[in-house]
Amino acid sequence: MYEGEWKRGKASGKGKFSWPSGATYEGEFKSGRMEGFGTFVGSDGDTYRGAWISDRKQGFGQKRYANGDLYEGWWKRNVQDGHGRYVWRNGNEYVGEWKNGVINGKGALVWANGNRYEGQWENGVPKGHGVMKIQHRLLWGENLNGARKRSSVDGRGSVNEKSFPRICIWESEGEAGDITCDIIDNVEASMFYRDGTTSDCEDSRRKSPCCFSTEVKRPGETISKGHKNYDLMLNLQLGIRYSVGKEASTLRELKQTDFDPKEKFWTRFPPEGSKITPPHQSVEFRWKDYCPVVFRHLRKLFQVDPADYMLAICGDDALRELSSPGKSGSIFYLTQDDRFMIKTVKKSEVKVLIRMLRSYYQHVSRYENSFVTKFYGVHCVKPIGGQKIRFIVMGNLFCSEYPIHRRFDLKGSSHGRTTDKPEEDIDETTTLKDLDLNFVFRVQRNWFQELIKQIELDCEFLEAEKIMDYSLLVGIHFRDDTPCDKMGLSPFLLRTGNRDSYQNEKLMRGYRFLEAELQDRDRVKSGRKSLIRLGANMPARAERVARRSDFDQYTTAGISHLTPYRCGETYDVILYFGIIDILQDYDISKKLEHAYKSLQVDPTSISAVDPKLYSKRFRDFVGRIFIEER
Structure with a gap:
């Protein structure tokens, strides 16, 4: 049964359709088909809210499954395709690329216990080179065949809660091949020249809190609900997730026009969502990207994986707000993994960066060891009725396994x-x-x-x-x-x-x-x-x-x-x-x-x-x- 607007005898405009099974769709129609933005509630309890084309999920959308799982990202012909984020009800989370409804391409899988795999995927399983950072040590079998690999990535297996953080670097020859796995401590990985052995580093860790200490004070205040800048943080995360997610297509060559100061794009984020943006709990705001193609090239140049970037800034962990060490009055935000810094800047500073962006790109491309700040993006947030807030995303120099004294x-x-x-x-x-x-x-x-x-x-x-x-x-x-x-x-x-x-x-x-x-x-x-x-x-x-x-x-x-x-x-x-x-x-x-x-x-x-x-x-x-x- 259909209730809503009509045009030339067909459902067009806003309306609602109900099926005998109990499923419903409420949103936009065109020529009798679901097209535009709408919400579909299935008879099984699954709910999809997002973009549609010709009765198919296509574009950006969010799907909540009846079992408690959540997917938000890009769709193509009713299945996940492009960048997306999937959160299981047990707290495990994947952020990365999808193809034809399965995990495929670059991505990061983070377990609820803190373990993390980053690397290449094919048809839902790891393939090729990958890195697993293990906060709680997994017990690996003597022979890791294809089935064992899947169970490991699913997070099953014994866990030693008292183990120190470790890194597992592996190479896989494919489904039937063996895995070469080299496990090293983060402490050892960060600096080999202590003495070249793991055992002595373990000894030094026990007798000296300056070798490795988890008790060193972390700078900043975690932004939780009720914080004065909580809405701003949500806006930043929504905007960056949108910007990175829509770039899932093949990276094209840079053009001269990509450096044009006028190369900036505004996107509206209403609370109820739109054809290209998800619904959210914040106030309506507008989002601006400056020279997005250039910064996408810069992130690739600096070896920042899109999935890793999105997960660090837009994951469930909140950002930390730092007090400004200078006189500029800027606000600094730090991701929980310490890799990325977000800084509010003045309009004049944005103008300087965009003006010199071409020269900056040429310089850091030519000198890979350059000491100048690594910039990953320039954006602007404007809440309805509020002022524009401009900010840059850059690398954190002090992202280290060792405490900075x-x-x-x-x-x-x-x-x-x-x-x-x-x-x-x-x-x-x-x-x-x-x-x-x-x-x-x-x-x-x-x-x-x-x-x-x-x-x-x-x-x-x-x-x-x-x-x-x-x-x-x-x-x-x-x-x-x-x-x-x-x-x-x-x-x-x-x-x-x-x-x-x-x-x-x-x-x-x-x-x-x-x-x-x-x-x-x-x-x-x-x-x-x-x-x-x-x-x-x-x-x-x-x-x-x-x-x-x-x-x-x-x-x-x-x-x-x-x-x-x-x-x-x-x-x-x-x-x-x-x-x-x-x-x-x-x-x-x-x-x-x-x-x-x-x-x-x-x-x-x-x-x-x-x-x-x-x-x-x-x-x-x-x-x-x-x-x-x-």
């Missing part, structure tokens, strides 16, 4: 470059500044040369784009067996020693560096990704020096030598660093700031200087805090 935001200037927190309030989440820095970092010769060369290239790029006021963000993990609560601003009663002990230490240090590189090289030869790279997981020695604020001696360029007083204390560290805040050009506001502050302090000591001087000062400063190990 100290973090510094370094510009190479001195005026106002110290933390405003009292020493007793400083912890591992505090971002310290130039005058708080009391280390120089010694790195192996090959790494040092690569580092300085890349800094030069990145600064040349930023100078050419007339960018200034950027920073080198540095994160330090101390590998020495010192309790984490002594890693404050004045820690370090570790090693001073005599000359003989220093020589022995130097030999051992060289052995550890060599061990690290050899094992990392073996990983690359075996076809696996290198763990040690420029700016991430880098082995180094931190040598303590007097803080700049302690002696306040500056060169004519406003830069400290950082060498008037050395304590002789050194620490084995792991470094993470990159260049951030690259969206400030030398505009009229910065020129006025420079003129005003120059009347009060040394003009070379302030951050607001022209891009050419800023670039030179920044490079000189980096050359002073990083030293070649001899």
Whole structure:
């Protein structure tokens, strides 16, 4: 039975159709067929809400199954096809590609207990290369045939609740073939050069909370219902899920027009849903994508899998809101897996990024080890009756299996470059500044040369784009067996020693560096990704020096030598660093700031200087805090 609008004797417009079985459809019709947006409730209790074409589910839609399962994503001819997210009633979740109604292509399966498989799928089972991150260790059989593989991926099997997180990297020859599985601890995976063995790392983990600790304070406040920015978080997640999901088609070549500042698209998200957007519990909002094809290419260039990206930002886990470490007033959001950072930005910053996007793309394509921020997307949310909120999605430099004990935001200037927190309030989440820095970092010769060369290239790029006021963000993990609560601003009663002990230490240090590189090289030869790279997981020695604020001696360029007083204390560290805040050009506001502050302090000591001087000062400063190990 049909009730609704008609046109030329056929159901057209909005209406409702009921079948004798009890099934119903309510929504849009065209020429007597279900077409447009509508809700179908089956006689078995399944409910589909989404797009239709010629009586078939086609486009974006959400289906809730009677057994409690949920699928939301793209459909084609009544079956799942394209990007989609399936949540089982037991809490397991898959995000990735589908074909003809089955899991097929790249995707990530996450069990309710935290175990996670990422890789290629074919006809519903893993095939080819994949990585399984195991939070609770699964017991693997002696021989893993095709049936065993399926049961493993379904999450069945014994679980050891007390096991440490592990990573299983496998290669499969197909249904009838064997699986090659190499299981390593996350701690061991993050840094091989400790000593090259698992057992010693287990010992060091027991005696030193600084080797690996799950108790290190995580920055940020989880955004739950009732939080003032809860609706904004939902809008971000809905928008990104829509943007990534609709890109399931084959990636085409970039065109000149893809970089056009006018290449942006608005999409309306009503609470009741539309032909292309799902229903939601938030207020109605509009969503804008800037240069979406370019950022899709960038995500591929940076090896970010679409399913992984969507799951991290749009999964069931809420984002964490961070307090802004700077003066910009921006809000920062961090995904629960720490991989991605979302930052609200000003309109002027979006304009700068879009203006230099072509040059940025060329630079990061040419120099894969570039230190400049990795950008994954630029978007805008506008709630009905509200203001536009623009934000960028970027990589988090401090995504690491190891806790970051100290973090510094370094510009190479001195005026106002110290933390405003009292020493007793400083912890591992505090971002310290130039005058708080009391280390120089010694790195192996090959790494040092690569580092300085890349800094030069990145600064040349930023100078050419007339960018200034950027920073080198540095994160330090101390590998020495010192309790984490002594890693404050004045820690370090570790090693001073005599000359003989220093020589022995130097030999051992060289052995550890060599061990690290050899094992990392073996990983690359075996076809696996290198763990040690420029700016991430880098082995180094931190040598303590007097803080700049302690002696306040500056060169004519406003830069400290950082060498008037050395304590002789050194620490084995792991470094993470990159260049951030690259969206400030030398505009009229910065020129006025420079003129005003120059009347009060040394003009070379302030951050607001022209891009050419800023670039030179920044490079000189980096050359002073990083030293070649001899």
